Amino acid sequence: MPNTDILRENIVSKTNVDKTIAAKTMRAIVLPEANEDIRLENIELSVPQCSDNELLIKVEYVGLNPLDAQYAKTGFCHWQYPHVLGLDAVGIVVDAPKGLYPNIGARVMWHASMGEHGVLSEYAKAPNYAVSVVPDNIRPEQAATLPCAGMTALISLDKLQIAQGDTLLVEAGAGAVGQIAIQFAKLRGADVFTTAAKCNHKLVKALGADVVFDYKDKKLCEKIRRELGPQGFDAILDSIGGETTARNIELMRFCGRIACLKPLPNFEHELLFRKSPNISIVSLAGAWLANSLCAQQRMSFMSNLLLESLAKGDLVVPEVNLIEFNSEHISAALNKQLAGGFTGKQVVKLNTA
Incomplete structure (x- = not known):
């Protein structure tokens, strides 16, 4: 897609950012309990409350991984249910403490903590040091294929x-x-x-x-x-x-x-x-589960390298297969992750209007 189209989409997304979040609740896709069929539910949750170094992000795209599917079946020892799935996301910062970088309006990419709620929701929070700013010439759905x-x-x-x-x-x-x-x-x-x-x-x-x-x-x-x-x-x-x-x-x-x-x-x-x-x-989850600030920051450095390589044309990402943001479609996509037989990357698109 021409760069002008990407820039136009970025302008539209950032223009629509609400500097103060009026909504108190949000749509989310949750796992009510671990189950072999990966049965998910659409529910309403409260918008996350952020601490001093956290950003509130309006989620645009979520990249699905085999790990999401594996633990949807077996559960994970740190999870409480219902649990919001999803680890890889791209979205727009809609609230941030004054002086914190990146600030409101920035499009960011990040890998969420395995031990906490995931990112299959309209809003999510992330520490500012664990996110990377997505260059304007990269499509957000392509960026969502990168973290994990x-x-x-x-x-x-x-x-x-x-x-x-x-x-x-x-x-x-x-x-x-x-x-x-x-x-x-x-x-x-x-x-x-x-x-x-x-x-x-x-x-x-x-x-x-x-x-x-x-x-x-x-x-x-x-x-x-x-x-x-x-x-x-x-x-x-x-x-x-x-x-x-x-x-x-x-x-x-x-x-x-x-x-x-x-x-x-x-x-x-x-x-x-x-x-x-x-x-x-190799375990990305360990950076969060071990509460290692250095490891979490290193993940951000690696994310920057991935984005820079993609922006310069040194990296080709897997083909993107877009998935609708509802429990039925995401459940089918996660089951497909484990069945294999496809070479692209399944990415959930949220309605960001």
């Missing part, structure tokens, strides 16, 4: 210490995390191998992957060794977990590095002694 997937990719690459000439395997390269990780790994000079369904090989190649394997191939390990040689991968970004994690350690060089996005399986002791892997766990 983008920061997970960046943290993984940092933990893996990816540098020029490293051989890196990115599992599930066509997923949102995989797409972003491939692009940043190439910027760091890595040789990127990835797995994907055959229908997505062209996509991940276009993003920069050097070698692509069909994840359903029964001879996958054999073909990887044939392509890579006997030395094994320097690093692996493992977003699958389970038996795949053990298989990936087998494919690593001695003292190789692996970043895991899922809980670790039980490993055979012989495998760990023989490979001596450097294993890292």
